Amino acid sequence: MNRENVFGYPEPVWARFEAPARAGELMAAADVVVVEAGSPAARGRLRLYAQLAGGRVVDVRFQAYGCPVTIAVGQWVAEQLVGADPRVHRLTAADLRQALEITDDKAHCALMGEDLVLALVKRISG
Amino acid sequence: MAVYFDHNATTPLDPRVLEAMTPYLTGPYGNPSSVHRFGRAARDAIEQARQQLADLVGCRAAEITWTSGGTESNNLAIKGATDPLAPGGVLYGATEHPAVMEAAESLTRRGWRVEPIAVDATGIVDWAAFERQLAAGGVRLVALMRANNETGVLQDVNRAAALGHAAGAMLHVDAVQAAGKIPLDFRALGADTMSLSAHKLYGPKGIGALIARNEIELAPQHHGGPQERGLRGGTENVAAIVGFGVAAELARVELEARAAHVLALRDRLEAGLAALPGVCIFGAGAPRLPNTLQFALEGFEGEALLMQLDRRGFGVSSGSACASGKGEPSHVLLAMGYPRDIAFGAIRVSFGQRNREEEVDRFLQALRELAGQR
């Protein structure tokens, strides 16, 4: 398979889009929360499954519908959350944009990632 | 062996240009506006050519719009620049190429006042008359060619730019014949728009360019498609663009040597002609392109002379290689004040890189024989 980054996505985006770790879902359980961000209207949707223990994320999966940047954002958020307490380790759109080298025309994708984290924080703080 | 002395009509392709074009006539290169890989390669090649051309003519790559040739460039410049404006005045040199003259004249139907600028007997703009036309007010566009295709006479477009700009007019320069023959610097000329064509400088036919300063608002003339920033729709002619780029690069590198080569031939011809009775060299008193010489032999009708030269294997022309105007004397020579019968006798010789002294001598010999038969 010769999948090539012909459209010139930033390298951190492309790597995650090509082979996103932590894609999928976690089985429903008492300690698993599910949060979402985005909307079909924005042509992007992120869903996060997080298994919690004492406010920390011990396991996490994500699902994404949208452009490659959206998918990479979902992947990055999932990756960053492992072992972290999202209330303390606050991930912002700015962090996302920097880490994934997201360009201005895709800024909304980074915001969707931030929304996802906020949704999770809200659920935990509950 | 035929002798080709008609390089102002068109030039052979430089073998190095053909070589550069060949991959684009062979590979499955896509529509450059398409997104897939082939399309990207084509787009990169187009942008490289843009830079090569920019380097030849002293403009920025972003100021270049590809067209199908000098004719389209002139049409785009003149109609495109006037479309967004309320009708006013347009002036064009009386010896301009028909593409400029007729594009300008077409504006009369849109309410524009269109006038030629007179030239003197050597083909140079009559500056006093030009200044009077500008002083009358309302002139928005002036079109003046850098080098004339028939006589080779060079205009001081710098001066026209200064005068025009002071009067609030833009300047369009048809540099189709100048490019590759004399140094050309878009910025230094002070032009607002400038036309170029590849097939006059050993590039392919069917590709040209319009240079336009960023500040100049141009209305597209080929609507449809995002190509050339929406200014000129149509799938790009990739092979020809690549060819134009390489031809421009070669012209830049070899400009001096080329000019010296053809100038030596022209001087030889001019010296030889002086020995013939009743020779008139057009534009002789003006600065001219190094490769061009237009003349008449007294008592000869040009068409007949051309036919006889053609039979002897000499490819020359009377003036422009145009589809119209057959049987009409050159408007350039008429504008310079020559009577119709002299204008009818005109022969244009335009040299190129492969011409040799020996060919000039054979040509002179043929003329002497024909003059003797008279």
Next chain:
Amino acid sequence: MTDALIYLDYAATTPLDPAVREAMLPWLGTVDGYGNPASDHAPGRAARAAVEAARAEVAALIGAAAEEIVWTSGATEANNLAIKGALEFRGGDGAHVISSRIEHKAVLDTCRYLETRGVAVTYLEPDRDGLIRAGQVLDALRPSTVLVSLMWVNNETGVINPITELAPRLRERGVLFHVDAVQAAGKLPIDLAATPVDLLSLSAHKVYGPKGIGALFVRKRPRARLAPQMHGGGHEQGMRSGTLATHQIVGMGRAFALARKTMAADAERVTALRERLWQAMSVLPAIARNGSVGHLAPHVLNVSFAGAEGESLRARLSDLAVSSGSACSSATREPSYVLRALGRDDETAASSLRFSLGRWTTPEQVDRAAQRVIDEVSWLRQLAPDGGAA
């Protein structure tokens, strides 16, 4: 790497046929064959003869006379010349033009321009299958209608419009008929001797000819009159000035001559491959074919893949040269205006791909392409919340 790329974008442009290239090379002359066809000497005459031979070949494919062919730099210019030229000749003010929502940008943008110059334009809506019916056109006629401009075959869906049915009806009513036949030439039989179209646009690079050359058919009897749009020199009977690009023209001539020979066989083969592609992809649930299957040119297959977001789908299919919407420079794009006109929502239009097949498409390529599409659509759907069902 490149050899792995499967080219299924023949409707965007075709590779040059080697025979076309061979025909062009003598006219890309470094020693010979460089004359200006307008010149009156031996090199000029040789070039002129080649240009005229090519004119006859182009005319022959469409049942026209050679002198009815005007060379242009492509179909974009041909469409501009036809529409603006006709309106300018007749005087645009108060005139009415009928076109459709699914025309190529070269027609749409030209019509939009005319609207700024006082011309009224009706843009007909296709049905959900992409078809414009003849009755629709006739119903839209007004006393002030001077021109109908309709494409023969749509470049995104491949749907064939009822040009042969419509042409005589418009002729009866004295309305000029322009047809953008870029995607029809060489794909379907065109006989302008029997079909009273007045103006017809052609492009070489969709028919295995070179880019940057096209033609406008301008009927002689009854004469379709145009105001020239490119002035100077008076080439092409005064309708289109500019030095003729001999090699380009010769290439188009050869390409059209080849098309005349191979059209019937090509059509059969390409249609079979197209159906093979569709069949192979049909194992995917929730996909839909766009365009009326009963009225398709051989070479186009347009499919919507619900639940697989378009930009990601294109990015993952970088080894397939396919299109979505009209050509554009990044993966991010407006959803196709043609599919929107067929009533698809933005989301569906955006997750649609146009596959277009041609002379060198093989069954193996088709099978491999289908498998790649199946894999990536499935992958994206699996990654999406609820399998992509929004």
